[in-house]
Amino acid sequence: MKAIRIHAFGGPENLHLDEIDKPSPGPGEVLIRNRAAGVNPIDWKTCSGGGASAFIEALPFCPGWEFAGTVDALGEGVDRFRVGDEVLGFTRFPQEAGCYAEYLVAPADQLALRPAALDPVSAAGLGLAGLTAWQALFEVGQLKSGQSVLVLAAAGGVGHLAVQLAKWKGAYVIGTASAGNKCFLQSLGCDDTLDYGRQQAESLIHDADLIIDGVGGETAIKALDCLTPQGQMITLPSVTAAEVIAAGEARGLKVSGIRARPDGDQLQELAKLASCGKVMLNLSDSLPLNEAARAHQLSAQGHVRGKLVLTL
Ligand SMILES: NC(=O)c1ccc[n+]([C@@H]2O[C@H](COP(=O)([O-])OP(=O)(O)OC[C@H]3O[C@@H](n4cnc5c(N)ncnc54)[C@H](OP(=O)(O)O)[C@@H]3O)[C@@H](O)[C@H]2O)c1
Known part of the structure; x- marks a missing residue:
């Protein structure tokens, strides 16, 4: 089967289309014939030697942690799915999952059935960003109806899903993006939008109960001024998480990272919301698998609107 792999850490030029053996499912696992794989910043960060590279046991490494495909074979003890089922998944993170490939093997309990109303390309982009948003808002953030949420990088993969999930929960949502994304943020349901090139969130907002920070660094540290004294920030970029958490702690504010x-x-709940239109995955672009290097270049530029997906 065909798979995109790196044989050394480095830039997008290191991504190669290799011919490798098809994997076979172990107990509790499912073999999937892949139809599409989502692209996330963690993919190129890991390939370049950062991100989740500390969890990669050996090279060559096949990137990608989310996908949509068809169940091709079942490992021992799997009764949750049948051969032929259409599924989506976010799997094995931060260990290697190998989703940039024609076939992959994933634990059955990390998959969901793909509703017919959700197309496979959109479904492939839903897992990683969607569960990040879900867990940040509802598990760590304990978001309640009526609360106020500020989403930094609201037009990105995580941000655009976080805005919609927070609205679904009944929150008041403010999103930050560049001026060109104002209408996009409004279409997602943002009650208010800030153009980060012109407006400083910290000068304008002082009553956020929750901040989902998709930017990190100085932007996140300044945005701590937006929180109420009991509010909390969840900072996503792991590379600056320690400094943002320390800045919050120094001011007696609750700040946490997340994986x-x-x-x-x-x-499965997320897929249900996506299939009935409560949550929409915005497809920035879909590229064939052999253009994975181009997808990594686009993602690394930092201005993807919604998600990029590779198709097979
Ligand atoms: N800890 C975890 O488990 C976890 C999980 C997922 C993601 N992450 C991390 O979280 C971050 C966001 O992930 P993502 O997938 O949403 O990234 P993404 O899709 O690449 O984000 C792109 C978006 O960022 C926006 N943006 C860039 N600079 C901005 C700024 N200064 N202020 C506001 N928006 C800005 C861009 O909007 P404009 O084009 O309008 O500038 C663009 O829409 C990444 O660092 C990622 O690695 C962590």
Whole structure:
């Protein structure tokens, strides 16, 4: 089968289309014929030697942690799915999952059935960003109806899903993006939008109960001024998480990092919301698998609107 792999850490030029053996499912696992794989910043960060690279046991490494495909074979003890089922998944993170490939093997409890109304390309982009948003808002953030949420990088993969999930929960949502994304944020349901090139969130907002920070660094530290004294920030970029948490602690504010966790049950709820239009995955672009290097270049530029997906 064909798979995109790196044989050394480095830039997008290191991504190669290799011919490798098809994997076979172990107990509790499912073999999937892949139809599409979502692209996330963690993919290129890991390939370049950062991100989740500390969890990669050996090279070559096949990137990608989310996908949509068809169940091709079942490992011992799997009764949750049948051969031929259409599924989506976010799997094995932060260990290697190998989703940039024609076939992959994933634990059955990290998959969800893909509703017919949810197309496979959109479904492939839902898992990682969607469960990050879900777990940040509802598990760590304990968001309640009527609360006020500020989403930094609201037009990105995580941000655009976080805005919609927070609205679904009944929150008041403010999103930050560049001026060109104002209408996009409004279409997602944002009650208010800030153009980060012109407006400083910290000068304008002082009553946020929750901040979902998709930017990190100085932007996140300044945005701590937006929180109420009891509010909390969840900062997503792991590379600056320690400094943002320390800045929050120094001011007596609750700030935490997060590592998104595969969860088939949560993913099933998310897929249901996506299939009935409560949550929409915005497809920034879909590219064939052999253009993975181009996808990594686009993601690394930091201005993807919604999600990028590779198709097979
Ligand atoms: N800890 C975890 O488990 C976890 C999980 C998922 C993601 N993450 C991390 O969280 C971050 C966001 O992830 P993502 O997938 O949403 O990224 P993404 O899709 O690549 O984000 C792109 C978006 O960022 C926006 N943006 C860029 N600079 C901005 C700024 N200064 N202020 C506001 N928006 C800005 C862009 O909007 P404009 O085009 O309008 O500038 C663009 O829409 C990444 O660092 C990622 O690695 C962590």
